[in-house]
Amino acid sequence: xxxxxxxxxxxxxxxxxxxxxxxxxxxxxxxxxxxxxxxxxxxxxxxxxxxxxxxxxxxxxxxxxxxxxxxxxxxxxxxxxxxxxxxxxxxxxxxxxxxxxxxxxxxxxxxxxxxxxxxxxxxxxxxxxxxxxxxxxxxxxxxxxxxxxxxxxx
Amino acid sequence: xxxxxxxxxxxxxxxxxxxxxxxxxxxxxxxxxxxxxxxxxxxxxxxxxxxxxxxxxxxxxxxxxxxxxxxxxxxxxxxxxxxxxxxxxxxxxxxxxxxxxxxxxxxxxxxxxxxxxxxxxxxxxxxxxxxxxxxxxxxxxxxxxxxxxxxxxxxxxxxxxxxxxxxxxxxxxxxxxxxxxxxxxxxxxxxxxxxxxxxxxxxxxxxxxxxxxxxxxxxxxxxxxxxx
Amino acid sequence: xxxxxxxxxxxxxxxxxxxxxxxxxxxxxxxxxxxxxxxxxxxxxxxxxxxxxxxxxxxxxxxxxxxxxxxxxxxxxxxxxxxxxxxxxxxxxxxxxxxxxxxxxxxx
Amino acid sequence: xxxxxxxxxxxxxxxxxxxxxxxxxxxxxxxxxxxxxxxxxxxxxxxxxxxxxxxxxxxxxxxxxxxxxxxxxxxxxxxxxxxxxxxxxxxxxxxxxxxxxxxxxxxxxxxxxxxxxxxxxxxxxxxxxxxxxxxxxxxxxxxxxxxxxxxxxxxxxxxxxxxxxxxxxxxxxxxxxxxxxxxxxxxxxxxxxxxxxxxxxxxxxxxxxxxxxxxxxxxxxxxxxxxxxxxxxxxxxxxxxxxxxxxxxxxxxxxxxxxxxxxxxxxxxxxxxxxxxxxxxxxxxxxxxxxxxxxxxxxxxxxxxxxxxxxxxxxxxxxxxxxxxxxxxxxxxxxxxxxxxxxxxxxxxxxxxxxxxxxxxxxxxxxxxxxxxxxxxxxxxxxx
Numbered sequence: 046x047x048x049x050x051x052x053x054x055x056x057x058x059x060x061x062x063x064x065x066x067x068x069x070x071x072x073x074x075x076x077x078x079x080x081x082x083x084x085x086x087x088x089x090x091x092x093x094x095x096x097x098x099x100x101x102x103x104x105x106x107x108x109x110x111x112x113x114x115x116x117x118x119x120x121x122x123x124x125x126x127x128x129x130x131x132x133x134x135x136x137x138x139x140x141x142x143x144x145x146x147x148x149x150x151x152x153x154x155x156x157x158x159x160x161x162x163x164x165x166x167x168x169x170x171x172x173x174x175x176x177x178x179x180x181x182x183x184x185x186x187x188x189x190x191x192x193x194x195x196x197x198x199x
Numbered sequence: 200x201x202x203x204x205x206x207x208x209x210x211x212x213x214x215x216x217x218x219x220x221x222x223x224x225x226x227x228x229x230x231x232x233x234x235x236x237x238x239x240x241x242x243x244x245x246x247x248x249x250x251x252x253x254x255x256x257x258x259x260x261x262x263x264x265x266x267x268x269x270x271x272x273x274x275x276x277x278x279x280x281x282x283x284x285x286x287x288x289x290x291x292x293x294x295x296x297x298x299x300x301x302x303x304x305x306x307x308x309x310x311x312x313x314x315x316x317x318x319x320x321x322x323x324x325x326x327x328x329x330x331x332x333x334x335x336x337x338x339x340x341x342x343x344x345x346x347x348x349x350x351x352x353x354x355x356x357x358x359x360x361x362x363x364x365x366x367x368x369x370x371x372x373x374x375x376x377x378x379x380x381x382x383x384x385x386x387x388x389x390x391x392x393x394x395x396x397x398x399x400x401x402x403x404x405x406x407x408x409x410x411x412x413x414x415x416x417x418x419x420x421x422x423x424x425x426x427x
Numbered sequence: 428x429x430x431x432x433x434x435x436x437x438x439x440x441x442x443x444x445x446x447x448x449x450x451x452x453x454x455x456x457x458x459x460x461x462x463x464x465x466x467x468x469x470x471x472x473x474x475x476x477x478x479x480x481x482x483x484x485x486x487x488x489x490x491x492x493x494x495x496x497x498x499x500x501x502x503x504x505x506x507x508x509x510x511x512x513x514x515x516x517x518x519x520x521x522x523x524x525x526x527x528x529x530x531x532x533x534x535x
Numbered sequence: 536x537x538x539x540x541x542x543x544x545x546x547x548x549x550x551x552x553x554x555x556x557x558x559x560x561x562x563x564x565x566x567x568x569x570x571x572x573x574x575x576x577x578x579x580x581x582x583x584x585x586x587x588x589x590x591x592x593x594x595x596x597x598x599x600x601x602x603x604x605x606x607x608x609x610x611x612x613x614x615x616x617x618x619x620x621x622x623x624x625x626x627x628x629x630x631x632x633x634x635x636x637x638x639x640x641x642x643x644x645x646x647x648x649x650x651x652x653x654x655x656x657x658x659x660x661x662x663x664x665x666x667x668x669x670x671x672x673x674x675x676x677x678x679x680x681x682x683x684x685x686x687x688x689x690x691x692x693x694x695x696x697x698x699x700x701x702x703x704x705x706x707x708x709x710x711x712x713x714x715x716x717x718x719x720x721x722x723x724x725x726x727x728x729x730x731x732x733x734x735x736x737x738x739x740x741x742x743x744x745x746x747x748x749x750x751x752x753x754x755x756x757x758x759x760x761x762x763x764x765x766x767x768x769x770x771x772x773x774x775x776x777x778x779x780x781x782x783x784x785x786x787x788x789x790x791x792x793x794x795x796x797x798x799x800x801x802x803x804x805x806x807x808x809x810x811x812x813x814x815x816x817x818x819x820x821x822x823x824x825x826x827x828x829x830x831x832x833x834x835x836x837x838x839x840x841x842x843x844x845x846x847x848x849x850x851x852x853x854x855x856x857x858x859x860x861x862x863x864x865x866x867x868x869x870x871x872x873x874x875x876x877x878x879x880x881x882x883x884x885x886x887x888x889x890x891x892x893x894x895x896x897x898x899x900x901x902x903x904x905x906x907x908x909x910x911x912x913x914x915x916x917x918x919x
Contacts, residue, residue, distance in 0.1 A: 138621035140741040172620040252914035285820025300552035310819040312541040430547035441843035452879025459878040464587045466654035471591035480712040492768040527635035530684040
């Protein structure tokens with residue numbers, strides 16, 4: 046009986062991960078809509094917004110992604126934040142794309158991305174604290190706590 | 200008509216302000232008309248060669264003026280002097296000064312290289328002088344393989360290739376036997392007939408008593424006098 | 428005229444030959460980069476190798492990047508060491524030290 | 536035909552007059568360029584090889600230092616390191632050296648756990664106790680093949696036989712030439728290594744940026760260790776084979792100095808004959824600039840033709856003939872030296888630098904000494 050429940054659970058987990066929308070990888074010519082830089086040389090910093098209509102935008106860092114996020118709807122893109130299915134950022138430690146709600150954002154650290162000062166996405170609070178300690182991070186926030194004022198300037 | 204070569208109080212001092220200062224020429228004044236053959240006589244060291252060098256634009260006078268044709272050359276900068284040398288003078292040196300390992304043709308073409316001439320023009324000129332001096336068959340031979348008289352003719356051919364107005368010859372018979380000297384003077388006589396001006400330096404009586412000579416000067420310790 | 432033509436022809440020929448060699452080298456490098464570098468990289472990854480096996484005289488020459496800090500002239504891993512002594516003087520033969528040998532198949 | 540070309544024509548004609556001297560100069564010059572270019576090609580190829588191939592090396596290697604010596608590292612260090620955020624797999628490596636006093640070679644013995652087939656291997660990796668896989672260099676030196684047995688004497692002086700099950704192909708020689716692979720458990724028995732320890736730890740780090748921070752952290756938490764980053768490994772090879780540093784610069788500069796002596800000798804040795812010729816040319820109407828152009832052509836003819844020839848020879852030598860001449864110089868007293876089957880890696884900048892370093896000084900050495908003679912009045916030829 047316990048084995049059956051376990052199997053069902055496994056199946057559920059498996060299928061949920063199967064059906065949830067997965068981000069595509071960018072091709073070589075993909076550029077960041079905010080700063081215009083190519084994405085592929087900076088895979089370690091990549092972030093992506095997956096819209097409900099299955100379209101996807103790539104950014105060369107969390108900072109640019111959130112600038113775009115807070116600017117929606119803007120003059121080139123009429124979509125609103127409600128049209129977003131999921132936001133993915135690259136976890137600093139594992140260099141994998143993860144959903145933004147699994148990540149903490151470390152502000153004010155000495156690690157800079159392709160566009161200078163960056164907010165660093167880290168999985169788990171423990172790791173975020175370690176990162177802040179190692180890299181002189183000033184503040185750890187979750188995605189819900191993010192406001193446009195907190196985005197680093199340059 | 201003005202004289203072709205006009206020298207006025209020409210002086211040349213070598214190694215000036217040094218212990219071994221030599222006054223080679225002092226205040227030489229003379230002129231040569233176009234078509235004339237003029238001889239400078241005098242013992243060695245009397246300044247003949249220095250005067251020829253000055254007239255031939257190989258060096259500049261310490262003081263005085265020199266006019267070649269219409270041109271005042273005594274103060275010209277070096278590149279212009281080289282041009283005057285190339286276009287006006289043909290030199291026959293005492294030592295011949297040929298490049299012995301080069302062919303006859305290469306030797307006589309040498310003065311033409313810096314000039315902007317067409318290749319065909321260069322070769323037709325070469326052919327003409329070679330023919331004139333009876334060297335056509337020898338043109339591919341190295342100078343070192345030729346006899347003394349032939350070498351002498353190569354040197355003359357080289358002097359003529361630029362079609363100069365003035366031929367300068369420094370002791371041309373010094374190293375020649377009497378037959379060759381005779382041959383040389385025959386050639387020079389032809390040149391004079393063609394209208395060339397000839398300036399010699401020599402102490403060979405056979406040369407300065409030759410019928411082609413119009414005027415004679417004698418030099419002594421850098422001073423020029425009219426010879427009797 | 429003939430000489431400068433011959434010289435020009437020589438220069439042209441040798442520059443073309445050199446260019447051809449460099450170009451073919453480039454082509455060769457591209458195929459190698461495609462096939463044999465990835466294979467070797469995979470090999471390095473699987474075996475966890477750290478160094479090229481060029482000099483096997485001593486451990487600090489076999490694995491220059493892993494050498495001890497106190498190795499002669501070794502300011503940081505891989506500073507090239509024991510030159511010029513190492514290229515002139517060989518190591519001494521230790522008494523009674525082991526050696527490598529093989530036994531052919533089928534032999535006792 | 537312009538005046539310049541005509542002067543080139545004369546330069547070539549006058550060089551042809553001194554055939555022996557000019558051939559000797561061209562021969563020495565070509566040899567110098569060939570040597571220098573061979574060094575450049577060889578080192579650049581090795582550098583390129585290292586940079587490409589060693590990208591697969593562990594991101595971090597953690598050694599233990601005991602009293603300044605490289606020592607065995609306890610396996611529990613691996614667990615501690617694995618806990619650090621950003622660290623992937625930590626693999627204990629087991630390896631050592633085996634010295635053959637007859638051939639004077641240090642073999643590298645490496646323990647393998649993973650029996651999955653690596654590329655460039657004929658046969659298979661050792662799986663059970665008494666098997667081994669060898670590098671091509673060993674097999675060639677001792678003339679053995681798969682199925683033969685390797686005889687080793689272990690740390691307790693027992694003679695052990697290992698059946699050869701795999702040989703690496705020659706394409707991996709630069710990596711595996713002197714390698715002997717044994718199963719890890721067998722290697723531990725052979726060296727009498729305790730199970731709880733390893734030679735060092737290979738640490739996987741996901742984010743390249745984090746390697747130096749992790750190295751610092753490991754050094755802080757485990758003060759008796761010495762972490763070596765992949766970048767340091769790559770930098771090591773970059774430095775060893777950098778043409779501007781170390782041994783290469785030594786060889787390079789000595790060849791260059793030898794060449795300068797040649798050029799200087801030629802320069803100062805401007806003969807009375809040459810002086811007289813310059814005088815004659817000036818007397819018959821050449822300008823100073825024409826004479827200098829003549830000398831420039833002479834210098835260029837020698838240096839350019841030697842440079843091209845030397846570079847071609849160097850290329851053929853390194854990439855077609857396996858560095859046959861230069862190899863032994865670099866190899867020193869190595870017996871097990873990989874056969875260079877190098878991939879051409881050409882840095883055009885280096886070739887241009889070499890051209891600049893050889894052609895320009897040579898032309899300068901030809902032109903400058905003639906200068907003084909070219910600017911003096913030509914009347915000296917009248918008085919000789």
